[in-house]
Amino acid sequence: xxxxxxxxxxxxxxxxxxxxxxxxxxxxxxxxxxxxxxxxxxxxxxxxxxxxxxxxxxxxxxxxxxxxxxxxxxxxxxxxxxxxxxxxxxxxxxxxxxxxxxxxxxxxxxxxxxxxxxxxxxxxxxxxxxxxxxxxxxxxxxxxxxxxxxxxxxxxxxxxxxxxxxxxxxxxxxxxxxxxxxxxxxxxxxxxxxxxxxxxxxxxxxxxxxxxxxxxxxxxxxxxxxxxxxxxxxxxxxxxxxxxxxxxxxxxxxxxxxxxxxxxxxxxxxxxxx
Amino acid sequence: xxxxxxxxxxxxxxxxxxxxxxxxxxxxxxxxxxxxxxxxxxxxxxxxxxxxxxxxxxxxxxxxxxxxxxx
Numbered sequence: 044x045x046x047x048x049x050x051x052x053x054x055x056x057x058x059x060x061x062x063x064x065x066x067x068x069x070x071x072x073x074x075x076x077x078x079x080x081x082x083x084x085x086x087x088x089x090x091x092x093x094x095x096x097x098x099x100x101x102x103x104x105x106x107x108x109x110x111x112x113x114x115x116x117x118x119x120x121x122x123x124x125x126x127x128x129x130x131x132x133x134x135x136x137x138x139x140x141x142x143x144x145x146x147x148x149x150x151x152x153x154x155x156x157x158x159x160x161x162x163x164x165x166x167x168x169x170x171x172x173x174x175x176x177x178x179x180x181x182x183x184x185x186x187x188x189x190x191x192x193x194x195x196x197x198x199x200x201x202x203x204x205x206x207x208x209x210x211x212x213x214x215x216x217x218x219x220x221x222x223x224x225x226x227x228x229x230x231x232x233x234x235x236x237x238x239x240x241x242x243x244x245x246x247x248x249x250x251x252x253x254x255x256x257x258x259x260x261x262x263x264x265x266x267x268x269x270x271x272x273x274x275x276x277x278x279x280x281x282x283x284x285x286x287x288x289x290x291x292x293x294x295x296x297x298x299x300x301x302x303x304x305x306x307x308x309x310x311x312x313x314x315x316x317x
Numbered sequence: 318x319x320x321x322x323x324x325x326x327x328x329x330x331x332x333x334x335x336x337x338x339x340x341x342x343x344x345x346x347x348x349x350x351x352x353x354x355x356x357x358x359x360x361x362x363x364x365x366x367x368x369x370x371x372x373x374x375x376x377x378x379x380x381x382x383x384x385x386x387x388x
Contacts, residue, residue: 173347
């Protein structure tokens, strides 16, 4: 559209770059096919630039325009004033055609799309940021009702002495056993070093008359039966693991004692598990 | 024409105003998107959602049987 033909000053320049013409060196080569004396021409290899310095020598510097082709010779033009930058006025807005005017206060005559598009992008990204931040915050600090799903509060009045009650906590059965004094005495008198999983009774209970354990057999996950087995505690019917009244494994294939969950006594009659 | 001028001078002249417009725009945008998406979803699934089906499960007090929506 705004093409201009201009006079070009062209200099024919060949740099020290390419096309080193090597002188042919006559050479004799042992060849079975030719018995007569032929001169074999070998062209010595141009040194390939390997180092930074030698590659640097091949660079063109400065304003340069290179034209080459099948018909024209290789020409390198170092241009200063004879390169014409074409006029782009066809593509500019009418208000911006004058280069010397100040456009600082031109905002209200600008097309509204120039401002609405960035605003739309800003609103979309702020929307995404709001959701991401909200999800992170709710993950790091969950609401109280979500946290309360992880705990269960048990009233201990329901468990008479000598009996074992089962409660559900996080989809697992919890055995709450109200132990009699003789059971306590028996458990405390056990030789801990003989046990498969040596644990003192005192480190498994907070108050010795209340044994709270997770009722899942540590062998393969069946639920033991209370007040059964040879040791006055629990007996797992699946593979015959015997636990005592402190939930410790005594006989059978289970490797570990019954797990003791985290719990606190809110007052004398209620316990919060988890 | 003067509407765009007022909008520009009110919202787009200062970057602080642009930020304010963005924040207000987020709340408006969220509400619009949520409402319209719910509306479209319920339109497409008319008659299949529980809220459409539930009135048919009301107990009739004069009869002692529940009316079913039809198996």
